[in-house]
Amino acid sequence: MPDAPTPAGLLDRLHALLGPRGLLTDPADIAPHLSDWRALYQGRALAVARPADTAEVAAVVRLAQETGTPITVQGGNTSMVGGAVPDESGRHLVLSLARLNRIRDCDPVDMTMTAEAGVVLKTAQNAAQEAGCLFPLSLGAEGTATIGGVLSTNAGGNTTVRYGNARELMLGLEVVLPDGQIWNGLRRLRKDNTGYALRHLFVGAEGTLGIVTAAVLRMFPRPRDTALALCAVADEEAALGLFRRFRDRDDSAVRAFEYMSGSGVDFCVKHIEGIAQPLSDRAAHYVLVDLASPRPDAGLRDMAEAVLAEAMEEGIVLDAVLAESEAQAQKLWRIREEHPEAQKREGASVKNDVSVPVSKVPEMIRRCSAALVELIPGSRPVPFGHIGDGNIHMNLEQPPGMDPAVFLARSHDIMDCVNAIVRDLDGSFSAEHGIGRLKTDMMEEWRGGAELDAMKRIKAALDPAGLMNPGKVLP
């Protein structure tokens, strides 16, 4: 592909605006910004702009509008769906929020933190902890993902069952609109009914309606009592049944509730150093029950023991271990967290981030597993994830010995196979990863008609020139 023409004077003007630290043009400097970590896409770009503050972001956006330059917005670049990389045209300017990395305030009375878009999620968690509070959003990429990114994609993760998605953890936003105006919506209010909920429109819009530059985040009291159990359960229904028992006993104590299949645990035992079979017998289905409360006297361990004893009597739980220490709890969590790495070492795998109503999770896992094995004989379903949210990563590991390339060539067949069942169960084809580039072609089928029509009208109203993250979200 020939180099796209750079709009006349654009780079000089950006350089004058942002200074040498604020503009990357050297191919070696730009390279890390052009591909996603899953290596699904390899894009090109005119340059990478690294504005230092909100005013500079707005100036870059105005310059882009003036010159008709498409902008690809980038946070930590940890998207699972190619949401943060430019396309192959070479016409895009990548706009990195990495330098907007200040925590503007952190208030344990209001229980709010105002953080700029480039603040790394882990940094925000730490700041909350230093203030004696908890910022609960937690996910695998938290050491790299940024506040702007997790809000723009409405990230989920392990604690959604208790604290909600990124959306529910946000009270206010500062956004640079496509026309270069800065909207200061950094309100620290729990109640504010004054017109349309713009802040909710930008959350999950993946940068296609404007650029989130800062946010007011909600904090919570930090846990002072915890309990963690790993359980072997009889089947998928038993996994759901155990979730219901804990939720109905004390929904606010269930910080996370994760399902793992025997196959996934087996891969961890096989490939990950330090992970052994967690219970005396290998099981086909496991759940990780993570309880937490700010009350030091919550008695969560006793509660867990009581619920598990009852569930064992009923044959729902086959075996269980309660962590005796924080170290053991972390060791048990590691089995869940190493699932992606273990699957990678076992061979090629295809990821499916789907959700269904909670009640339909068992049927979804069973039907998808059977259909996938029928589609690709010898392949190994590895369902795992957030059963309490109805969000299971319905992943598929290649058959042993198959050429990975041959298996991966079936990626779309595999996704279609899962999606057809998920659709039949009133589910969603993207639970927590968003649309990015990977799933734009599914939007018409799933969201077409009145819904997609309204989305397109909103996009055209706010970004008439279509320069904000083109190629993402909307088909």
Added chain:
Amino acid sequence: MPDAPTPAGLLDRLHALLGPRGLLTDPADIAPHLSDWRALYQGRALAVARPADTAEVAAVVRLAQETGTPITVQGGNTSMVGGAVPDESGRHLVLSLARLNRIRDCDPVDMTMTAEAGVVLKTAQNAAQEAGCLFPLSLGAEGTATIGGVLSTNAGGNTTVRYGNARELMLGLEVVLPDGQIWNGLRRLRKDNTGYALRHLFVGAEGTLGIVTAAVLRMFPRPRDTALALCAVADEEAALGLFRRFRDRDDSAVRAFEYMSGSGVDFCVKHIEGIAQPLSDRAAHYVLVDLASPRPDAGLRDMAEAVLAEAMEEGIVLDAVLAESEAQAQKLWRIREEHPEAQKREGASVKNDVSVPVSKVPEMIRRCSAALVELIPGSRPVPFGHIGDGNIHMNLEQPPGMDPAVFLARSHDIMDCVNAIVRDLDGSFSAEHGIGRLKTDMMEEWRGGAELDAMKRIKAALDPAGLMNPGKVLP
């Protein structure tokens, strides 16, 4: 004012479409739909359409578009800000959702309920209870307000501190768009990141972007342990300090936390039968602490006693009573609930529904009270409400003996006086009541610039003819 011309054939076509039960044209039948319960406005209308289902709503909307007829959407007509009544032009068709009153499903596994717009809030609460669950939204008008109304206004209420506003209790929507398309977004999913959050755009839009016809609502485990305390506290800071102590001990146990001033309690004692001074000494500041947990063994009474004992030692709490029974708890709650009625009986009063960051509530109450008494000597501030949400109803009772009309003529001065202080404290001029007709003229000052500009673009994109609830929300 002369009668506005009715578009030719409109009423005949509506009659053919909706049948005799579905169209009210008799002035006596229409009258209750034309004024709000606060009697702030007296409108006129062509007729009242009462469609029986979503398809009929869509047909009415298409007919309105075809004939250029503005629509005023009406639920339970309990708006505090004239949000559900037509203007004085006589050109509007009132569209009542009262007949869309089915609860389509109620599932204790998914913890979701699908309710149509016309379902009364209390009915939804009862349906949840029958399913062994809790639908926590609770407010004074719950016996009349409808699901469509509470979502379209993002209603708050007493339990927001624990469960969030109406917005947080909604997972999916069915909406008739301004062009008459029906969007079925009735998803029962906890995670669904597939494009723009349209559902959040319609919540709080007060019917100006489309008509909510049904919703998927979240339910919660029902409380099995409760505790209620009424406390006299030293001052406004002490009220906030006590909230912090309970919140930090166990935020999920704080179902409601209400502030009342001595003046408000005095009015209740004076005017409301069955209400006596709740503590041995009259106090200047009270809080109502309402704790609840699904755990039968949560020990909330012990927790309340421990926190209160500590707070008494520190001089934060002066006196307190813990309810010994459900009946006594209701009796204590009644003091809070009768505040509006007691103020009415005492004379004319002006309501202010404002919010500030939680940490600024004490300053807000003090500064507003002083400024109001300076503005109207002899007037009596009656601040009360949801201190945990930063949302205080900063009401003002007339001076004894003043002509109510003279006092009410100062309404806008009073609101301006409160709003100026609220604004200085980074607050909002409408916390939970919305904009309606009453506050549209405040939008430019508070939300003008990038924010109002974006709202207007969205309105024009979805409702280009401007026929959906014109005169509401946007100036």
